[in-house]
Amino acid sequence: MLNFTILESSAFWWAVLEGLGVTLGLTGLSMVFGFLLGGLLAAMQVYGGKPARLVARIYIFVFRGVPLLILLFLAYYGLPRIAWLRGSVFWDLVLVSPFRTAVFVLTINNAAYLGEMIRGGLRMVPGGLLEAATAIGMTRTRAFFRVHAPLALRSILGNLGSETIFVVKASAITSVITVRDLLGGPTVLGKVFLDPLTPLLVVGVVYVLLVQIIDFGTRMLRAHLSVPGSSQSHHV
Amino acid sequence: MIESIAPYLGFWLEGAMLTLGLSSLSFLISVVIGLLVAFAAVSRLRAAALTAAAYINLFRGLPEIIVIFVVFYGSTMVLKLLGEPFGLEFGGTSPAVAALVALSVQFGSYAAVIFKDWIAVFPKGYTEAGMAIGMTRMQVRRRIVVPLLLRSATPALGNLFLVMLKISALASLIGVTELSRTTSIIAGSTREPLICYLIAAAMYLIISGVASLVQHRFETVSERSF
Numbered sequence: 001m002l003n004f005t006i007l008e009s010s011a012f013w014w015a016v017l018e019g020l021g022v023t024l025g026l027t028g029l030s031m032v033f034g035f036l037l038g039g040l041l042a043a044m045q046v047y048g049g050k051p052a053r054l055v056a057r058i059y060i061f062v063f064r065g066v067p068l069l070i071l072l073f074l075a076y077y078g079l080p081r082i083a084w085l086r087g088s089v090f091w092d093l094v095l096v097s098p099f100r101t102a103v104f105v106l107t108i109n110n111a112a113y114l115g116e117m118i119r120g121g122l123r124m125v126p127g128g129l130l131e132a133a134t135a136i137g138m139t140r141t142r143a144f145f146r147v148h149a150p151l152a153l154r155s156i157l158g159n160l161g162s163e164t165i166f167v168v169k170a171s172a173i174t175s176v177i178t179v180r181d182l183l184g185g186p187t188v189l190g191k192v193f194l195d196p197l198t199p200l201l202v203v204g205v206v207y208v209l210l211v212q213i214i215d216f217g218t219r220m221l222r223a224h225l226s227v228p229g230s231s232q233s234h235h236v
Numbered sequence: 237m238i239e240s241i242a243p244y245l246g247f248w249l250e251g252a253m254l255t256l257g258l259s260s261l262s263f264l265i266s267v268v269i270g271l272l273v274a275f276a277a278v279s280r281l282r283a284a285a286l287t288a289a290a291y292i293n294l295f296r297g298l299p300e301i302i303v304i305f306v307v308f309y310g311s312t313m314v315l316k317l318l319g320e321p322f323g324l325e326f327g328g329t330s331p332a333v334a335a336l337v338a339l340s341v342q343f344g345s346y347a348a349v350i351f352k353d354w355i356a357v358f359p360k361g362y363t364e365a366g367m368a369i370g371m372t373r374m375q376v377r378r379r380i381v382v383p384l385l386l387r388s389a390t391p392a393l394g395n396l397f398l399v400m401l402k403i404s405a406l407a408s409l410i411g412v413t414e415l416s417r418t419t420s421i422i423a424g425s426t427r428e429p430l431i432c433y434l435i436a437a438a439m440y441l442i443i444s445g446v447a448s449l450v451q452h453r454f455e456t457v458s459e460r461s462f
Contacts, residue, residue: 061441061445062437062441064398065398065402065440065441065444065445066402066437066440066441067401067402067403067405067416067440068402068405069405069406069408069409069416070405070416070419070433070436070437070440071437073416073419073420073423073429073433074429074430074433074434074437077423077429077430077433078429078430078432078433078434079430081428081429081430082430165296165297168299169297169298169299169300170299172299172301172302173299173301173406175301176409183299183301183302187305196305196309197306197309197310197313200302200305200306200309201306203302204298204302204306207297207298207299207302208293208294208297208298209297210297211296211297212293212297
């Protein structure tokens with residue numbers, strides 16, 4: 001009843017390796033795009049007028065409240081039903097493949113969380129530093145890129161690590177729209193071998209290791225960038 | 237469009253109720269697990285502390301979807317293996333029970349992290365005061381530490397419940413007919429996936445909106461009693 005013949009198949013280990021690549025791709029792309037979109041959302045709230053703030057708040061409320069699974073189904077099964085989307089740029093860029101759809105959904109979901117995080121980071125920079133920057137003659141844009149943004153980035157570094165871990169785990173859900181990621185690839189083979197459990201256990205170990213590595217990397221980076229003598233970290 | 241969906245409304249609401257029930261029950265169990273694991277993590281017993289740390293780290297890295305599948309397939313397999321020597325046939329684990337166990341165990345580790353952080357900043361004076369009036373360690377824990385921990389952790393626990401609501405959608409993948417599963421069924425039979433998933437999204441938003449309102453209420457009330 002319990003057999004592990006699947007572990008002797010090289011196709012299985014290739015699927016794990018390829019899946020790992022896909023998972024890293026999903027995570028990396030949706031972190032980068034999500035950060036850009038999240039930065040925009042944060043800017044809308046920090047610098048924007050009332051309408052911009054409202055739009056950002058609604059966006060964040062919606063995409064933090066709806067399960068990723070529903071968003072994936074909505075994009076994968078729902079959006080293709082909209083006739084005028086067919087043949088549009090959006091179709092060619094996003095809906096053309098499950099992988100791209102997954103990146104899109106993870107991005108809009110991730111942006112809601114990153115937006116809140118970036119806003120928090122921007123707020124944590126003491127106002128005096130920004131006044132000092134303008135006092136020595138920096139323009140507002142320059143003060144933002146030289147002072148405000150770098151300091152905010154450093155203060156949210158630990159949270160960015162946690163968010164990356166969150167995305168790695170969330171990306172496993174994209175296997176439901178046939179993405180062959182670290183979960184999807186090997187478990188499809190598990191069906192061929194009539195063994196659903198073994199691939200799950202192997203892949204589970206890989207996820208745990210991956211998360212440990214990200215954790216370690218974040219800690220190193222934070223130690224490297226921390227200012228000696230200042231306990232800037234807001235992780236109590 | 238509306239006519240084709242209307243007959244399913246009752247079925248849909250049943251799914252929503254199951255989502256609420258499943259998340260609430262797993263949430264309560266995970267809070268209990270979280271408290272136990274957090275106290276184990278700060279225990280002077282090395283073995284207990286190490287086990288708790290391993291538990292927390294394991295589930296920090298495991299995607300919820302994998303835990304749900306492993307509990308579901310794994311328990312079915314284990315039941316079969318256990319039954320075989322006695323000639324017993326178990327008909328596989330119930331999906332709802334598997335989902336409940338998986339979510340409780342996974343979120344128990346998340347709750348443990350929350351409690352552990354609060355234990356680390358717990359004012360020593362309270363514990364000492366309890367000891368001074370003759371309470372045992374256990375009494376101090378039960379009557380002073382746990383109630384205060386629960387109160388200070390309310391915002392974080394509230395957020396955890398909102399995450400639980402969303403993650404419980406994954407139970408649909410092993411066949412639990414909660415909100416997501418009923419939506420997929422309705423989307424399939426009406427052939428209106430766009431509308432159906434949009435309605436499901438709105439339902440989730442309403443549930444989490446109400447949950448945050450309740451949480452807010454709860455926080456202001458407990459603040460006033462301070």
